Amino acid sequence: MNGEPVIEVVDLVRKFGDRAVIDNISLKIHRGETLVIMGGSGCGKSTLLRHIIGSMRPTSGSVKIFGEEITAMNEREIGNVRKRFGMLFQSGALLASLTVGENVALPLLQHTRKTPEEIDEIVEQKLKMVGLSGFENLKPSEISGGMKKRVGLARALALDPELLFSDEPTSGLDPIMTAVVDQLTLKLTHGAHMTAVVVTHDMTSAFRIATRMIMLGHGSIVAQGTPDEIRTSPNPEVQQFINGEADGPIPLNLSQDEHVDLQHVKPRPCVAARNRFHHKHG
Secondary structure, eight states, X not given: OOSOOSEEXXXXXXXXXTEEEEEEEEEEEOTTOEEEXXXXXXXXXHHHHHHHTTSSOOSEEEEEETTEEOTTOOHXXXXXXXXXXXXXXXXXXXXXXXXXXXXXXXHHHHHOOOOHHHHHHHXXXXXXXXXXXXXXXXXXXXXXXXXXXXXXXXXXTXXXXXXXXXXXTTTTOOHHHHHHHHHHHHHHHHHSOOEEEEEOOOHHHHHHHOSEEEEEETXXXXXXXXXXXXXXXXXXXXXXXXXXXXXXXXXXXXXXXXXXXXXXXXXXXXXXXXXXXXXXXX
16 A cells, blocks of 8 residues: 555544534555445544535545545536546436437536547547446446446446445345446556445445445544455444444434534424424423
């Protein structure tokens, strides 16, 4: 792990009201690594990812990508950094009104001056890479969930990025399709020397693709290390999570009051109705 890290997060804090959803996190990610970020629902995984890609601003702390501090960048500046990385969203996030081919072509149309012929060739190449040759003219509504994930991956790879972010890339997929997506990730990181950051709670997938793992809990890093180090960790919270055990130090969920206190969570209808009822009836 020599040289400057591709990503460096230092003392990152993000508060909503008085509650720290990200609480003083520091980490480095080096070129060629596949870092898996894992943890239970609400532990801060996706919030951390949003800060790393610059779609959220921290309360304090620093995020550098390719040696550039992104926390104070404007949209144009961060747009230039984003050209160097791809993002695979949890749902695939395809535009329903566009065909599969048009979805994959979007980054090329937005960020390059390539000819239509060149773009068509790249789209064909990227779809072939994810095993979807000949699907260019279908709409997202005409393909399965697993195919949508693969189209999303093809779009994330359209600009040949140095860095790939994946948010729950295997959620909702069957075991075979999960293995297909994992193999594609491994092929990219090993063959193209791409760096990958994957947020997941799928332990089979996590141990299959990771070179290093970080487990979050309560907005902080609970444990980090190689897959073997995580698998043999003496931390009971880690063991409960990776083995999927119902009983252990990780509670079933937040209390209702704790949930309502999260400033970024809109009050649920039942909470609002309860509050109105108590106000009306004393």
